[in-house]
Amino acid sequence: MDPWTALGLLAGFLTTIGFVPQIIKGYRSKRMEDLSLIMPILIGVGMLIWLIYGIWLDSLPLILWNAIALTLNMIIIALILKYGGSKKG
């Protein structure tokens, strides 16, 4: 693997795994009121399109990271729906 591909994989790893601390925090505190629900919805639709784009490009990093990120993102949406209360936004 050339160093630039490795750099791309590292970038995807970080932007994907970055959602985990929010999941842990929300799961522990059972509070997601300050989080915007529109944020993970927009990002989730974007990730789904990245995934389709990755399948077309036959790009393993794009497919791999976006599939994982989409799953994490859906967990965040579920946590907001469960613990977000009634506050809109």
Next chain:
Amino acid sequence: MDPWTALGLLAGFLTTIGFVPQIIKGYRSKRMEDLSLIMPILIGVGMLIWLIYGIWLDSLPLILWNAIALTLNMIIIALILKYGGSKKG
């Protein structure tokens, strides 16, 4: 522009612009306590690496979206530091 490039641009637009509702919500409510600070830090470092990768690839969409997303992400970090209170995570 071929339709697949347009799809990639749309994907980047959505995953970038997705941060705006969180900024609006945080700015209005002045509450960011439920947000993880580690999340935008990890994602921000990842975006910076995507940006470097995009400069190497000479990919305008990668450079454009990650530069914008990085700026939005830094606003979220600033809002968490300002309104996040003392809760860790």
